[in-house]
Amino acid sequence: MKIEEKIISAVSGIIKRLTGVEPEAGKIVIQKTRKDFRGDLTIVVFPIVKLLKRSPEEVAETIGRALVEEVEEVEEFNAVKGFLNLSLTERYWLGFLEENLKDDKFGYMPAKPNSAPVVVEYSSPNTNKPLHLGHIRNNLLGYSVSRLLEASGKSVKKVNLVNDRGIHICKSMLAWIKYGNGETPESSGKKGDKLVGDYYVRFESELRRQVAAIMESEGAGEDEARKKAPLMLEAQDLLRKWEARDGEVTRIWKMMNSWVYEGFDATYKRLGVDFDKIYYESDTYLLGRDIVLEGLEKRVMFKKEDNSVWVDLSAYKLDDKLLLRSDGTSVYMTQDIGTAQLRYDDFEPEKMVYVVGNEQNHHFNVLRRVLKKLGKPYADAIYHLSYGMVELPDGKMKSREGTVVDADDLMDEMVTTAERITGELGKTSGFDNEEKKWLYHTIGLGALKYFILKVDPKKNMLFNPEESVDFNGNTGPFIQYTYARICSVLRKAGSDRLDNAPGVLKDVTLNEKEKQLLKSLYDFPETLREAASELSPARIANYVYELAREFNQFYHDCSILNEPDTRISDMRLCLSRLTAVTIRNAMALLGIDVPERM
C-alpha cells in the first residue's frame, strides 16, 4: 500500500474512533507539503473540522498526535492553521531509494497480459505533400502517447492512416504526366515526397494561370472559372479513371505513391516514430460505403431524391450529414466509418485514440454519433485526442504564401544548431565521427521534441524558431546535459562502487537538498500514471524538467565523489543513479534519447 493511502485510512480510523462515524471517501485530502513548510505530506483538515466540532488547530493537533502514534512511517507533525504537516522517517525515504535503485524500468508499470489493446492513430498524411511542422506535432504526440500508455501497462497498437486517394492525388499525377518528362527520384536526386509535392504545386500554379485567363476572357467569377478550367476537368477525369481501376492510371498512382512512401519513411525514421500497421484509405472507403448502405436498409440513414445518402443528427443538435454523394462515391466520413470498423475487427481494442488536430472536432463528434446510431459497439471507444495548431511568430503556416515549415528542413536546422553549439563548447574530444553524428542528431531532435511536447496538447502553440534553437533553460538539451553530467560522475565512481553503495543506506541521514531530490524521484510513478490517463506528454516534460533542476541544485550544493564521508558519498551516488534512470525513462516516454556524454 502506498504511504498516502495508509495515512488516509489511519485518519479515517481515528475520526471514526472519535465520532463513531466513518468519514465519507474523499473527505480526507492529502497532498505534498509546500517547500516553505516543514514536512513531507500535508493533510488539509478543513473538510473534517465539522465532523469533530472543534477548531482546525485542535483537530490537526489531535490527528497529528494519533498518527505519530499509529503509523510507523510518520515521525513528527506540525500544524499551521488548518494544515497538518507530517514528516516521514528517514528510514522510509531511504527505503524507497533502496527498493527502486536496481529497477531499470523505474516508474513503468508491468504490461498486463491478455488485456485488450489501445489503438493509437497518428500521422495520417496526404500523399501529395511532404510533411511539415504541423505533422511533426502530430507525430510526436502520437508516438509519445503510445509510449505513455505502454509504460502504464497497456498493450498499444500504433497505426497510420494514409490518405492516398481523392482529387488532390490526381492533381499531382496530372501535373507529372503533363510536365514531368518521366522525372523520378532517381533521375532528379529529389526525395520522393518532395518530388510529388513539387508537381502538386506545379498543378496549382498552372491552374491559377488558366483560371486567370478564363476570368479575363469570359468575365467569369473565380469559382466558376476553376470549375471550367481544362486542368481541373482533366484531374476529375483522372479521378474517374482511377475509381474505374484504369490500368495506366493505377500504375502511375502506385508508382508515385511508392516514391512518397519512401520519402515519408525517411522522415519517420529520422523523427524516431514507427507504426504497427498502416491503413490506406483506398482500402477502407468501400467498406465504409457498405456499412452506410447497410444503415440505409435498417433505416438509420435516408436517401434524398438525387440518390445521395444522409444521416439525421438533429437529435444531437447537429446538422444532417452527407455520407454518400449522389453519384454513389464516398466522402471522408464514409471512409472513416470503414476504417473504424476495420480497426475494431483487427484488434478489438478497448479504446481507439485518434491523434488529429482540433480543426476536426466536429468531424469526430459526428463520427461517434453516426457509429452510435448504427449500433456499433466501438462507438464509445473512440477518443479524439484533439491538439491545437502550431503557429509561427508571423501567424499561421500557409502553403500559398510559402510559410510552411518543412519537417526535413526543420530537423536539418536543429541538428546543425546542435553541431554548432557543441562545437563552441568543445566537449567532444575523443568522439569519432559516428559518435559525433549521433550526438548532434540526439541533441537536435531532443530540442525539437521537447520544445513541442512540453506544451499542453490541446492548446495552440507558438513555434518561435529563435527560441527553439536555444539550448539553455527549459529545453531538451538542458535535461540531456543533466543526464550526461550524472553519467560522468557514475563513470568515475566505477561499477564496483556503485554495486556496493546501497549498503550504506541503512545508516545515513539526508540533508534538505538530498531529500528534496528524493521526493521528486518519488513522484515519478504517480506522474506517469496521471500523464497516461490524461494522454498528456506535457505532464512528463514538465516533471522531468523539474527533476533536472532539482538535481542540478543538488549537484551544485553537494559534492558527490569529493565528499570525505564515504557513507554520504555512497548515498549521493545512489541518489544520482536513480535520477539518471528516471531522466532516461521519462525522456524515453517523449521519444527523446539521452547521451552519456555531451
Added chain:
RNA sequence: GGUUCCGUAGCUCAGCUGGAUAGAGCAACAGCCUUCUAAGCUGUGGGUCCCAGGUUCGAAUCCUGGCGGAAUCACCA
C-alpha cells in the same frame, strides 16, 4: 449566428481531482569555474491570474453572464 477550445509576468509556458504567500524559462541587471561537465548554479526587478457576479471555511482552478482570440458548422480531406 450555433457549437467547441483557449485567455496566468514584456515574450513562451507550468500550476495535478478547489487548499497555505500564483511558479519556471527567455529577455534585463548583478554574482559564482585552481574542486565531480558553467548546455550549470545563485540573486534582483517584473502579476487587477481578461472582466463581473455566484457556490465554498477557502477559487487561477467549479457555475452563470459578458469581453477578446482560435477552430468548425461542404456532394473538401
